[in-house]
Amino acid sequence: MRQDTEKSLVAVDDLRTFFPVRGKWFGKRYVRAVDGVSMSIDRGKTLALVGESGSGKTTVGRTVLRLIPATGGRVLFDGNDIFSLTGPDIRSLRRRMQIIFQDPVGSLNPRMTVGNIVGEPLKVHRLCDSRRDRRRRVGELLRRVGLEPAHARRYPHEFSGGQRQRIGIARALASSPDFIVCDEPVSALDVSIQAQILNLLDDLQDEFNLTYLFIAHNLAVVEHFADTVAVMYLGRIVEVAGRDDLYANPCHPYTVSLFSAVPHPDPDRKADRVRLKGEVPSPIDPPTGCHFHPRCPLTRKAAANGEAETCQITVQGEAVTVVRKCVEQTPELLPLPDNPDHCHACHFRGT
Numbered sequence: 336m337r338q339d340t341e342k343s344l345v346a347v348d349d350l351r352t353f354f355p356v357r358g359k360w361f362g363k364r365y366v367r368a369v370d371g372v373s374m375s376i377d378r379g380k381t382l383a384l385v386g387e388s389g390s391g392k393t394t395v396g397r398t399v400l401r402l403i404p405a406t407g408g409r410v411l412f413d414g415n416d417i418f419s420l421t422g423p424d425i426r427s428l429r430r431r432m433q434i435i436f437q438d439p440v441g442s443l444n445p446r447m448t449v450g451n452i453v454g455e456p457l458k459v460h461r462l463c464d465s466r467r468d469r470r471r472r473v474g475e476l477l478r479r480v481g482l483e484p485a486h487a488r489r490y491p492h493e494f495s496g497g498q499r500q501r502i503g504i505a506r507a508l509a510s511s512p513d514f515i516v517c518d519e520p521v522s523a524l525d526v527s528i529q530a531q532i533l534n535l536l537d538d539l540q541d542e543f544n545l546t547y548l549f550i551a552h553n554l555a556v557v558e559h560f561a562d563t564v565a566v567m568y569l570g571r572i573v574e575v576a577g578r579d580d581l582y583a584n585p586c587h588p589y590t591v592s593l594f595s596a597v598p599h600p601d602p603d604r605k606a607d608r609v610r611l612k613g614e615v616p617s618p619i620d621p622p623t624g625c626h627f628h629p630r631c632p633l634t635r636k637a638a639a640n641g642e643a644e645t646c647q648i649t650v651q652g653e654a655v656t657v658v659r660k661c662v663e664q665t666p667e668l669l670p671l672p673d674n675p676d677h678c679h680a681c682h683f684r685g686t
């Protein structure tokens with residue numbers, strides 16, 4: 336995908352985050368949670384990161400915010416390499432980058448009043464001159480997210496799930512950030528509340544020109560929300576495109592399978608479901624070549640049709656014939672011939 340660092344607020348280049356784990360027999364090994372991710376997000380836009388559980392979405396978000404250390408790669412925020420910042424520059428970065436968590440219960444300290452929760456960033460970043468000023472600002476923030484200034488005196492357990500997520504949003508907004516990582520902000524909420532929270536995030540984006548990295552499990556949530564969608568599988572981005580392009584023409588077989596998992600409201604529509612074979616492999620010992628090859632329907636089909644040199648692999652005790660290249664070579668994330676903004680990482684180009 337073309338990267339325009341002038342326009343991009345966040346530019347991620349070959350990001351890698353590995354977690355050491357101690358194996359029983361093999362000594363130190365690594366979970367390759369993020370394994371060479373590159374992407375960029377333009378100012379005021381939303382990039383949605385979608386993928387199954389364990390694909391590394393949260394780790395990307397947290398590494399970009401410098402909440403966990405990167406193993407390699409680079410993140411430019413507004414042109415600054417965030418991994419080389421120190422001292423006061425980190426503090427200023429923290430003010431400009433915020434996060435909204437998936438779990439509106441666990442992410443709010445139950446012993447703090449809502450006023451103290453929302454006011455904490457104002458205190459930490461010394462954004463108010465006096466207590467009174469801070470109280471006034473907290474009231475404004477609560478009102479902006481659809482709550483009452485009087486709610487500042489209450490505790491998180493006195494609110495519903497949707498209201499708690501509004502408190503989390505007010506806290507993220509408090510430091511007037513430019514960039515917010517929204518880590519599955521609606522997954523824990525009732526469907527009717529989800530739309531309200533998504534609308535709120537949408538309005539806030541317009542009002543404050545916010546840039547979002549929006550993490551989601553499935554493609555349905557981001558359909559009306561994202562400008563660009565990146566699909567992640569086992570630590571890597573396998574497809575990235577403008578929202579409309581991706582929904583109209585999903586190319587990577589993993590993206591196609593994610594689409595077929597989205598329930599469709601039209602009962603007459605024939606469900607051309609793609610059921611994936613096998614479990615998501617472990618990121619401690621990911622498959623060689625294309626990480627997706629043990630579950631990929633395309634490589635099996637191409638092998639059965641004799642389209643390329645094949646080899647045998649074992650998937651859950653079953654012998655399967657696949658294309659050798661898929662097992663041996665990592666496919667690059669490359670643009671489609673007719674659309675430089677739509678990239679996918681698959682050896683079967685033009686599919």
Ligand SMILES: Nc1ncnc2c1ncn2[C@@H]1O[C@H](COP(=O)(O)OP(=O)(O)OP(=O)(O)O)[C@@H](O)[C@H]1O
Nearest residue numbers: 354366368387388389390391392393394395552618
């Ligand atoms: N601190 C850690 N130590 C070891 N492994 C970790 C750590 N954090 C995450 N992982 C592993 O890294 C991989 C990616 O995790 P991550 O939480 O980023 O996935 P995710 O895509 O956000 O999943 P979910 O949709 O369930 O939130 C997983 O295999 C996870 O077990």
Ligand SMILES: [Mg+2]
Nearest residue numbers: 392393394518
């Ligand atoms: Mg996660």
